[in-house]
Amino acid sequence: MKNSFEIYSKLPPKFYRRELLDVAKDLLGKTFVRKINKKTLAGVIVEVEAYDGRTDKAAHSYGGINERNKTMFEQGGVLYVYFIYGIHYCCNVVTGQKGIGSGVLIRGLQPAVGINTMIKNRFGNIEANEKQLRNLTNGPAKITQALNINKMQNGTDLNGNQIFLAENNFSKEFEIISGKRIGIKKSADLLWRFYIKNNPYVSHI
DNA sequence: CCACGGATTGGCT
Protein backbone atom coordinates (compact mmCIF):
# COMPACT_ATOMS: atom_id res chain seq x y z
CA MET A 1 0.00 0.00 0.00
CA LYS A 2 1.46 3.28 -1.08
CA ASN A 3 1.14 6.01 1.48
CA SER A 4 -1.30 8.78 0.75
CA PHE A 5 1.32 11.40 -0.08
CA GLU A 6 2.42 9.42 -3.10
CA ILE A 7 -1.16 9.08 -4.28
CA TYR A 8 -1.93 12.78 -3.92
CA SER A 9 0.22 14.59 -6.44
CA LYS A 10 2.64 17.22 -5.25
CA LEU A 11 1.73 20.84 -5.82
CA PRO A 12 2.82 21.99 -9.31
CA PRO A 13 5.37 24.80 -9.87
CA LYS A 14 2.61 27.17 -10.99
CA PHE A 15 1.09 26.99 -7.49
CA TYR A 16 4.08 28.95 -6.16
CA ARG A 17 4.32 31.46 -9.02
CA ARG A 18 1.29 33.49 -7.99
CA GLU A 19 0.63 36.51 -5.79
CA LEU A 20 2.42 36.20 -2.43
CA LEU A 21 -0.59 36.56 -0.13
CA ASP A 22 -2.66 34.12 -2.19
CA VAL A 23 0.07 31.51 -1.95
CA ALA A 24 0.48 32.15 1.79
CA LYS A 25 -3.19 31.55 2.54
CA ASP A 26 -3.42 28.60 0.17
CA LEU A 27 -0.49 26.92 1.93
CA LEU A 28 -2.63 26.45 5.05
CA GLY A 29 -3.93 22.89 5.11
CA LYS A 30 -1.36 21.61 2.61
CA THR A 31 1.01 18.82 3.57
CA PHE A 32 4.74 19.50 3.92
CA VAL A 33 6.66 16.34 3.02
CA ARG A 34 10.30 15.64 3.85
CA LYS A 35 11.99 12.47 2.63
CA ILE A 36 15.26 11.51 4.27
CA ASN A 37 17.05 8.19 4.68
CA LYS A 38 14.15 6.49 2.85
CA LYS A 39 11.77 7.69 5.54
CA THR A 40 8.85 10.04 5.05
CA LEU A 41 8.24 12.85 7.51
CA ALA A 42 5.16 14.97 6.94
CA GLY A 43 2.84 17.45 8.59
CA VAL A 44 -0.02 19.76 7.74
CA ILE A 45 0.83 23.47 7.50
CA VAL A 46 -1.21 25.37 10.08
CA GLU A 47 0.64 28.71 10.38
CA VAL A 48 2.57 30.89 7.88
CA GLU A 49 3.89 34.44 7.43
CA ALA A 50 4.37 36.30 4.13
CA TYR A 51 7.44 38.40 3.30
CA ASP A 52 7.75 40.66 0.22
CA GLY A 53 11.15 41.88 -0.94
CA ARG A 54 9.76 44.88 -2.82
CA THR A 55 7.65 46.66 -0.18
CA ASP A 56 8.21 44.90 3.14
CA LYS A 57 11.07 46.20 5.29
CA ALA A 58 10.94 43.08 7.46
CA ALA A 59 11.82 40.78 4.55
CA HIS A 60 15.41 39.54 4.35
CA SER A 61 15.23 40.34 0.65
CA TYR A 62 14.30 43.99 1.22
CA GLY A 63 17.32 46.04 0.20
CA GLY A 64 18.61 43.67 -2.39
CA ILE A 65 20.37 40.40 -2.97
CA ASN A 66 23.21 39.09 -0.82
CA GLU A 67 24.86 35.79 -0.04
CA ARG A 68 22.38 34.92 2.67
CA ASN A 69 19.11 35.82 0.91
CA LYS A 70 19.89 35.02 -2.73
CA THR A 71 17.61 31.96 -2.75
CA MET A 72 14.63 34.25 -2.09
CA PHE A 73 15.20 35.84 -5.49
CA GLU A 74 14.84 32.57 -7.36
CA GLN A 75 11.67 31.74 -9.25
CA GLY A 76 8.86 30.51 -7.00
CA GLY A 77 8.93 26.84 -6.05
CA VAL A 78 12.20 26.45 -4.15
CA LEU A 79 12.96 26.35 -0.41
CA TYR A 80 14.80 29.28 1.24
CA VAL A 81 16.51 28.16 4.47
CA TYR A 82 18.16 30.79 6.65
CA PHE A 83 20.24 30.72 9.82
CA ILE A 84 19.24 33.05 12.65
CA TYR A 85 20.41 33.98 16.18
CA GLY A 86 23.50 31.88 15.73
CA ILE A 87 21.52 28.72 16.44
CA HIS A 88 18.35 28.21 14.46
CA TYR A 89 17.28 27.43 10.90
CA CYS A 90 13.93 28.47 9.47
CA CYS A 91 12.46 27.65 6.06
CA ASN A 92 10.41 29.60 3.54
CA VAL A 93 8.59 28.67 0.38
CA VAL A 94 9.77 31.08 -2.34
CA THR A 95 6.90 32.56 -4.37
CA GLY A 96 6.35 34.62 -7.50
CA GLN A 97 8.72 35.23 -10.39
CA LYS A 98 12.51 35.29 -10.42
CA GLY A 99 14.04 38.49 -9.01
CA ILE A 100 11.14 39.54 -6.76
CA GLY A 101 12.35 38.13 -3.44
CA SER A 102 9.08 37.05 -1.87
CA GLY A 103 8.46 34.02 0.29
CA VAL A 104 6.32 32.39 2.96
CA LEU A 105 7.78 31.39 6.32
CA ILE A 106 6.43 28.07 7.61
CA ARG A 107 5.74 28.64 11.32
CA GLY A 108 3.43 25.83 12.39
CA LEU A 109 3.04 22.22 11.34
CA GLN A 110 0.68 19.55 12.62
CA PRO A 111 2.67 16.30 12.64
CA ALA A 112 1.16 13.54 10.48
CA VAL A 113 3.75 10.99 9.35
CA GLY A 114 7.03 9.91 10.97
CA ILE A 115 6.26 11.43 14.35
CA ASN A 116 8.68 9.11 16.17
CA THR A 117 11.54 10.28 13.95
CA MET A 118 10.56 13.91 14.55
CA ILE A 119 10.69 13.29 18.30
CA LYS A 120 14.14 11.78 17.96
CA ASN A 121 15.33 14.72 15.83
CA ARG A 122 13.97 17.26 18.31
CA PHE A 123 14.72 15.74 21.69
CA GLY A 124 17.03 12.80 21.09
CA ASN A 125 14.54 10.53 22.83
CA ILE A 126 12.46 7.67 21.59
CA GLU A 127 9.60 8.65 23.86
CA ALA A 128 8.21 12.13 24.35
CA ASN A 129 6.10 13.49 27.17
CA GLU A 130 2.97 15.56 26.61
CA LYS A 131 4.79 18.87 26.78
CA GLN A 132 7.32 17.72 24.21
CA LEU A 133 4.58 16.50 21.89
CA ARG A 134 2.88 19.88 22.04
CA ASN A 135 6.21 21.57 21.27
CA LEU A 136 7.23 19.26 18.44
CA THR A 137 6.58 21.55 15.45
CA ASN A 138 4.82 24.71 16.72
CA GLY A 139 7.49 27.17 15.63
CA PRO A 140 9.66 27.82 12.56
CA ALA A 141 12.95 26.55 14.00
CA LYS A 142 11.26 23.60 15.69
CA ILE A 143 10.01 22.48 12.29
CA THR A 144 13.45 22.50 10.68
CA GLN A 145 14.89 20.58 13.61
CA ALA A 146 12.11 17.98 13.54
CA LEU A 147 12.38 17.53 9.77
CA ASN A 148 16.19 17.61 9.67
CA ILE A 149 16.39 20.69 7.45
CA ASN A 150 19.45 22.97 7.47
CA LYS A 151 21.52 25.06 5.08
CA MET A 152 22.17 21.96 2.96
CA GLN A 153 18.51 22.17 1.92
CA ASN A 154 18.68 25.86 1.00
CA GLY A 155 17.53 26.17 -2.61
CA THR A 156 15.90 22.73 -2.76
CA ASP A 157 13.50 22.44 -5.70
CA LEU A 158 10.02 21.76 -4.35
CA ASN A 159 9.18 19.92 -7.55
CA GLY A 160 11.73 17.25 -6.60
CA ASN A 161 11.40 14.27 -4.27
CA GLN A 162 13.41 15.38 -1.23
CA ILE A 163 11.11 18.15 0.01
CA PHE A 164 7.74 18.97 -1.54
CA LEU A 165 4.20 20.01 -0.72
CA ALA A 166 1.07 18.01 -1.42
CA GLU A 167 -2.66 18.19 -1.06
CA ASN A 168 -3.87 16.35 2.01
CA ASN A 169 -6.68 13.91 2.60
CA PHE A 170 -8.03 15.76 5.62
CA SER A 171 -10.95 18.09 5.87
CA LYS A 172 -10.61 21.43 4.15
CA GLU A 173 -13.06 22.92 6.59
CA PHE A 174 -11.14 25.44 8.68
CA GLU A 175 -11.19 29.14 9.43
CA ILE A 176 -8.18 31.32 8.58
CA ILE A 177 -7.15 34.02 11.06
CA SER A 178 -4.81 36.83 10.00
CA GLY A 179 -2.72 39.00 12.29
CA LYS A 180 0.60 40.77 12.82
CA ARG A 181 3.78 38.81 12.23
CA ILE A 182 5.79 37.55 15.18
CA GLY A 183 9.11 38.93 16.34
CA ILE A 184 9.66 41.74 13.83
CA LYS A 185 10.05 45.50 14.30
CA LYS A 186 9.98 46.84 10.74
CA SER A 187 6.73 46.84 8.72
CA ALA A 188 5.24 45.43 11.90
CA ASP A 189 1.64 46.47 11.23
CA LEU A 190 1.10 44.33 8.13
CA LEU A 191 -1.43 41.56 8.79
CA TRP A 192 0.60 38.98 6.93
CA ARG A 193 0.51 36.15 9.44
CA PHE A 194 -2.10 33.50 8.66
CA TYR A 195 -3.07 30.51 10.76
CA ILE A 196 -5.79 27.94 11.21
CA LYS A 197 -8.17 28.85 14.01
CA ASN A 198 -7.95 26.72 17.16
CA ASN A 199 -5.15 24.52 15.87
CA PRO A 200 -2.84 23.41 18.71
CA TYR A 201 0.30 23.62 16.54
CA VAL A 202 0.07 27.38 15.99
CA SER A 203 3.19 28.89 17.61
CA HIS A 204 1.68 31.91 19.38
CA ILE A 205 -1.97 32.12 20.35
C1' DC B 1 37.48 46.97 12.45
C1' DC B 2 34.09 46.50 15.87
C1' DA B 3 29.46 46.74 17.67
C1' DC B 4 24.89 45.57 17.08
C1' DG B 5 20.61 43.26 16.15
C1' DG B 6 17.95 39.65 14.15
C1' DA B 7 11.45 36.17 10.65
C1' DT B 8 13.91 31.85 17.89
C1' DT B 9 13.98 28.74 21.53
C1' DG B 10 14.37 26.85 26.14
C1' DG B 11 15.48 27.34 30.89
C1' DC B 12 15.13 29.88 34.97
C1' DT B 13 12.95 33.67 38.11
Place this chain on the structure above:
DNA sequence: GCCAATCCGTGGA
Protein backbone atom coordinates in the same frame (compact mmCIF):
# COMPACT_ATOMS: atom_id res chain seq x y z
C1' DG C 1 8.87 37.85 32.12
C1' DC C 2 13.96 37.75 31.31
C1' DC C 3 17.97 36.22 29.20
C1' DA C 4 21.67 33.36 27.15
C1' DA C 5 23.14 30.86 23.07
C1' DT C 6 26.23 32.53 19.20
C1' DC C 7 26.48 33.31 13.52
C1' DC C 8 26.36 36.72 9.99
C1' DG C 9 25.18 40.97 7.38
C1' DT C 10 25.04 45.81 8.05
C1' DG C 11 26.51 50.33 9.35
C1' DG C 12 29.36 53.62 11.61
C1' DA C 13 34.24 55.01 13.02
